[in-house]
Amino acid sequence: MSNSRSAILARIRAANQNRPSDRQQAWALLPRNYCAQGTLNPTERLQLFDERLRHYNGTPFYSTGDVRTDIAKILSDRGRRTLIVPPGLPAEWLPDGFRFMRDENLSKQALDAADGVVTGCTLGIALTGTIVLESSPTQGRRAATLIPDYHLCILRKDDIVELVPEAIRCLEPVKDHPLTFCSGPSATVDIEMTRVRGVHGPRTLDVLLI
Amino acid sequence: MSIHIGNAESAPPFSTAAHTALQNQQLRQNVRNATNIIQAKRNNMAGELPDWEELRNAGHSIKTHTLQYLDQYLEEFEANVTRAGGHLHWAIDADEANEIIRRIIADRAGKEVIKVKTMTSNEIRLNAYLEQQEITPHETDLADLIVQLGNEEPSHIVVPALHINRTQIRDIFRKELPLAQLGIENLTDDPAQLAEAARLYLRHKFLTVGIGISGANFAVADTGAVVVVESEGNGRMCLTLPDVLITLVGIEKIVPTFRDLEVFLQTLPRSATGERMNPYNSIWTGVTPSDGPSEFHVILLDNGRTDVLANGEGREALACIRCGACLNACPVYHQTGGIAYGSVYQGPIGAIITPQLQSLEHSQTLPYASSLCGACYDVCPVKINIPEILIFLRGEIVRKQQSTLLGKLDPENMAMQAMALVFSSSGLMTTAEAFAKFAQNVFVHDGFIHRLPGMLSGWTNSRDLMPLPKKSFRDWWSHRKKDSAP
């Protein structure tokens, strides 16, 4: 094994004999003339996020100011009763009349049996209609937002950025947490390049903007 | 060393395989439909970004830079994976990678694995190897599942079942899936129903199989993170639900920093499936307590890549991010589909990477599977100059063949040598022209030469030839000088 390691590294070095010695400087000088900073104001940014999320079959909802009531309304309209919630999701967000199961290492089967999952969110990307989840107390582990067939995600409007580079730069501090970018519910284009919604991940994605 | 690129070493020459593919009207129609749709979507999505060219330039520079310092970035990646609780293995060739994977599975006494789409595993023929060891690999990507169940060959690096239409998929599912057991009656060819059948079939596997195998779109040196870009969620299932995860990564998949993802996460989805962003991207580093697998292995695979790196202009092929855009744009691929390339990497990128990975010992006809129109270069999100590499490889292959005695005595080579002599002497050229003008008369029909005899038939098999004009440029030039002389 270590033989292969040294053989591979030696071959790479042999193929790269005339390189400048300062790698970091070379990296810093790479051309990056693409847009890294958005130009929209917050209202336009929210509008764009709304449009792009819908484009891929996600549904945005707007908070009335009372998150608990908003959640109750969305869940009962969707007919979801039993829901997984990450250990750290604020208890004051959770309305009565539903069964919320804190995910303290629930089995895969228990996740599969639930009607859905309710989580927070790290940020949204307006240009692509993407939400980014990280492994954290309010967003839970990755399996919890994957196995249930329904996902209600709560996103602060202030956490929406316009462009992908802005998102990546915001994520720098948590870059070694597991991260999941979701753009609409799961889908496939494998049959004649036609986008079919809902294969293995949640088939319905709702985003509550607060 | 035993470098295998799928079964490319025993594949028929492209011209032979293409001939078979061209007879198959259904296949050609399926390929044409799918590539037209995907290309139109890609063009919209690339056209929508005002900074598309800058993103291509940045992608190209980042990849070129990474290849230049690949040893250092690999070592950095290794250190970060290990620090985060992962195990890192190095495999010099396909056999070694297969053996490492077998050992990990055997340690867990595993009998089944779930797999998320990885071209690299096709490259090392992992499924066939596992089956020999009585381990069952389950492909979970819809297209890969179709290919696996139908006993087909993948024909496209992004959409492996692109050559199969919905009715054919329905037939494969009816034959191979336990539909009654899944509670499905009267499966139709509606894509939504077909996807639902796959969902039901695979869900049980996801919840019960303890070992997952994935590839990687990117491996990030400065964090040790691995990135998988996908649509269906089968990737997330394989990456998070099993106890053990094995990720097979070609050494060229490295990017220097997390920051660099801001370029490729824009260009890859737009180029690959014509989406602003594909449904899911997973980024993870090592193991995370109580989130995902408790054991994580990364295998860094060479399998000929370091040879490509040493191959002058050809090394640029290692910058590829496997988006498939060059396949969709290629007029040759449009006609033949992917299977004719005889490789797990098809189309223009397949034509430059497959022979190079095999030190130009096999797949030597692939660099000729192109009209050099340049469409592949125009769409490539990392600006690989594919036409230039094709020409470079044609030269390399000829030089390689000429260097053997058999190659020197090859009729084509001898003809080329003779031509070179004629072209270098004005007297010989005039004599040869006069002879050819006279000799061609028997072959000209409707103003074209459709078929030449003997050795020359190789040229006219795939193209018509214009006959030599009555008066050549050289004739005209020498007379003109005389006529117009003062």
Ligand code: SF4
């Ligand atoms: S060569 Fe370029 S266009 Fe072709 S698959 Fe690779 S990255 Fe995409």
